[in-house]
Amino acid sequence: TDDPESEPVKTICPYCGVGCGIQVKQGDEPGDVQFMPWGDAPVNEGRICIKGGAATEVVNHKDRLTEPLIKEDGEFREASWEEAYELIVDELERIRDEYSADALGFYGCSKAMNEENYLLQKLARRLGTNNVDNCTRMCHASTVWALRTSLGAGAMTNSMADLREEADLFWIQGANPGEQHPIANSQYFRQAVLDGATVIQVDPHANKTTRSFDIDDTDRHQHLQLKPGTDIPLLNVVIKTILEKHDEDPEAGWIDEEFIEARTEGFEHLKETLEDFDKEAAAEECGLSLEEIELAAEKYAEADNAAIFTGMGMSQHACGVDNVQNEINLALLTGNVGRAGTGVNPLRGQNNVQGTCDVGAMPNVLPGYQLVDDDEARESVEEVWGFEVPDEPGLTNVELSHEFGDSVKGLYVMGENPVMSEPDANRVAERIQELEFVVVQDIFPTETSQYADVILPATTWAERGGTVTNTDRRVQLMRGVEKVHENTKHDLEILTEIGTRLFDSGFDFDGPEAVFEELREVCPIYHGMTYELLGEEGLHWPCYEPGDEGDPFLYEDEFDTENGLGRIIGVTHQPPKETPDDEYPLILTTARLEEHYNTGTMSRRSPTLNRQTPENFVDVHPNDAERYGIEDGQEIVLKSRRGEITVEAQVTEDITEGSVWTTPHFAASSANKLTNDVLDERAKIPEYKAAAAEIEVG
Ligand code: SF4
Numbered sequence: 001t002d003d004p005e006s007e008p009v010k011t012i013c014p015y016c017g018v019g020c021g022i023q024v025k026q027g028d029e030p031g032d033v034q035f036m037p038w039g040d041a042p043v044n045e046g047r048i049c050i051k052g053g054a055a056t057e058v059v060n061h062k063d064r065l066t067e068p069l070i071k072e073d074g075e076f077r078e079a080s081w082e083e084a085y086e087l088i089v090d091e092l093e094r095i096r097d098e099y100s101a102d103a104l105g106f107y108g109c110s111k112a113m114n115e116e117n118y119l120l121q122k123l124a125r126r127l128g129t130n131n132v133d134n135c136t137r138m139c140h141a142s143t144v145w146a147l148r149t150s151l152g153a154g155a156m157t158n159s160m161a162d163l164r165e166e167a168d169l170f171w172i173q174g175a176n177p178g179e180q181h182p183i184a185n186s187q188y189f190r191q192a193v194l195d196g197a198t199v200i201q202v203d204p205h206a207n208k209t210t211r212s213f214d215i216d217d218t219d220r221h222q223h224l225q226l227k228p229g230t231d232i233p234l235l236n237v238v239i240k241t242i243l244e245k246h247d248e249d250p251e252a253g254w255i256d257e258e259f260i261e262a263r264t265e266g267f268e269h270l271k272e273t274l275e276d277f278d279k280e281a282a283a284e285e286c287g288l289s290l291e292e293i294e295l296a297a298e299k300y301a302e303a304d305n306a307a308i309f310t311g312m313g314m315s316q317h318a319c320g321v322d323n324v325q326n327e328i329n330l331a332l333l334t335g336n337v338g339r340a341g342t343g344v345n346p347l348r349g350q351n352n353v354q355g356t357c358d359v360g361a362m363p364n365v366l367p368g369y370q371l372v373d374d375d376e377a378r379e380s381v382e383e384v385w386g387f388e389v390p391d392e393p394g395l396t397n398v399e400l401s402h403e404f405g406d407s408v409k410g411l412y413v414m415g416e417n418p419v420m421s422e423p424d425a426n427r428v429a430e431r432i433q434e435l436e437f438v439v440v441q442d443i444f445p446t447e448t449s450q451y452a453d454v455i456l457p458a459t460t461w462a463e464r465g466g467t468v469t470n471t472d473r474r475v476q477l478m479r480g481v482e483k484v485h486e487n488t489k490h491d492l493e494i495l496t497e498i499g500t501r502l503f504d505s506g507f508d509f510d511g512p513e514a515v516f517e518e519l520r521e522v523c524p525i526y527h528g529m530t531y532e533l534l535g536e537e538g539l540h541w542p543c544y545e546p547g548d549e550g551d552p553f554l555y556e557d558e559f560d561t562e563n564g565l566g567r568i569i570g571v572t573h574q575p576p577k578e579t580p581d582d583e584y585p586l587i588l589t590t591a592r593l594e595e596h597y598n599t600g601t602m603s604r605r606s607p608t609l610n611r612q613t614p615e616n617f618v619d620v621h622p623n624d625a626e627r628y629g630i631e632d633g634q635e636i637v638l639k640s641r642r643g644e645i646t647v648e649a650q651v652t653e654d655i656t657e658g659s660v661w662t663t664p665h666f667a668a669s670s671a672n673k674l675t676n677d678v679l680d681e682r683a684k685i686p687e688y689k690a691a692a693a694e695i696e697v698g
Helices: 081-098 114-127 141-150 160-166 182-194 208-212 231-248 257-263 267-273 279-286 290-302 320-333 353-358 375-385 397-403 425-432 491-502 512-522 607-612 622-628
Strands: 009-012 021-026 033-037 069-072 075-078 104-107 169-173 198-202 221-224 306-310 344-346 410-414 437-442 454-457 466-469 474-478 586-590 617-620 635-640 643-651 659-662 691-697
Touching: 009 474, 069 081, 081 104, 081 410, 081 437, 081 454, 081 491, 104 114, 104 397, 114 353, 114 375, 114 410, 114 466, 114 491, 114 512, 141 320, 141 344, 160 182, 169 182, 169 290, 169 320, 182 198, 182 208, 198 290, 221 290, 231 279, 231 290, 231 320, 257 320, 267 320, 279 290, 306 320, 320 344, 353 466, 375 512, 397 425, 466 512, 617 622, 617 635, 622 643, 622 691
Parallel strands: 104 410, 169 198, 169 306, 198 221, 306 344, 410 437, 437 454, 586 659, 617 643
Antiparallel strands: 009 021, 021 033, 069 075, 069 454, 466 474, 586 691, 617 659, 635 643, 635 691
16 A cells, blocks of 8 residues: 655654664555665664564554543543643643742653753753653663763763674673664674674573573673672672782783773772672672683673673662672773773663753753753853753652652653653552642553643654664654644644743744754754754764764763763672562562563554563562472462562573562553662662562462
8 A cells, every 4th residue: 555656754763772764654544654674774774673663553553642631520531732731831830839840840751852852851941940850760870870970971982883893792781682672782792792702691581682692602602690689799709800810910911000090090999899808708699600700700801892781780779870880890990991892881772762861851960961050061051041940950750759749749741651660650650649730741641641630642753853862872863754643743842832832932943953953052962963964874972063973982082070080989789778588588670571662652552562472471480480389371479568460470590599570561560560669879760670579379
């Protein structure tokens, strides 16, 4: 049913942060939006994973929101845009005037574009609050904190292309690119391994990444299947082993003394931290043999170029900042930063989670990671915006939900689903009902929108244009075909309209390019980009002036810290905040599946994706299964102090004894009914990756 007249448009896959190029094409039936490969796309060269190939399936799904809805007497009724806008503007003003601007909270969206998130955070700040955040708080806030503090920028130090070409060793800790970044894994990392690179994977769960590197030469693939929450002791064994080797033979180059001397600070602190460190006891704590960790340490230190990949297995802990800091310590100690094929590289989960942070949809930073409490930076942004920005950081996502009904009275949610995505989800569902006013702007009804006062029907990624920033800092243009439903609106149109109704100036933009032009003015790392210069290839940030090529890898000459030095900071083991006890003797850890995406609002509606795994399950080690009397495939109740879910048990050695593993994708049995909402003190990221749990067998 192809319409030969309709030209495909080049855009970016809406799912993970790899940033694969795809094409979409208008079919000849109204609303028929078709997928086409983009053969010479810059990141993926036409390759695509199951999610990317199925991305257009949800564009014209029967569940799409098509009209604004207003809740009346507990029921939603259709409303005009005019009525919805009037109500939103009145309520935002009422709450600000009756309480304060800080009684409002805004959730940005990592599935939305840079321009849209830029406008949302500007709207929050124009109203007078820094209470704006996005899902990076739940995935890599701790990584961003550690990288920004110790190296300079909260992003991948390198790019996938230079890692593919130059890395001799990949150290993948708490990340699962085989499922979460399939094209990066197959096209970049696995290819490099087939060409001779080594991979060390550190993860409590064996997964598709483990299996993808299961190649003949086992010397080049080691999986350290540690207990959840023991990443710091494991890395301390690695670091101490390298230091000991250096003491034994200082000329052998186990550490990079020249690099440490010229480009870092804190090395002595690291040595002091590990002076009395007991490697044998630490290995036991990790559930591993000392020899296997020492072997991995030797391989890392011996590699000419060693690259670390870090994921949510590291970041989603109450000690998330310190987890990532220890990866930075390892890289700095061995001089593995500032060159192609090296560095510390967070793999970002959503197609624009990097950009949502870049444009300032966070409570502590303005566009370009300029701190709200840095007077000079804030004033330079205020000069362009023409209004004052509060100089204290606002509340983060989970802090906001802790305050629902107390200090926070109103909430604006663009494309997120906190009732399912936040830890201790039962608590969030209760607390959101304490709010006086909730707006949800989305493409589908969600677990959160049922608690909204107003639901605004937005367009999908395939129907609009703008920019997104992928995991290796490449800013790329998205383009859309015609709207599928006439009365839906682009996120940008909605925010422009609300901003213009609230304020005389500052929100009158006639499209995404006009917004991007203002974003460039206030965001130094994007200043050198224009839509024209982005073209089809995109540009890596930092890109300070038009004509800059952008940096595929960072810190060649110096770090972007105050004194230009990379910070080494010794850290010590901090067990998870909830550890097993008699009542809850297991450790629950969580992760995502290749075929599903976060809270599943899109992937559960995609026939191709949902067919792969239509229901949740929990991995249980055979020894634990025997102890509980569980058969493979049996339905069990998995409980924590915060709730319980009924799921099918999968008996497998993929998970270590004493731990269980499940996913957050399915509404009725989401892992987040069980997870712990305790936060990392600095980055405020919750500890999704370790909670005490128990199994009940019916
Ligand atoms: Fe989309 Fe990520 Fe798959 Fe690429 S790897 S097609 S960006 S989901």
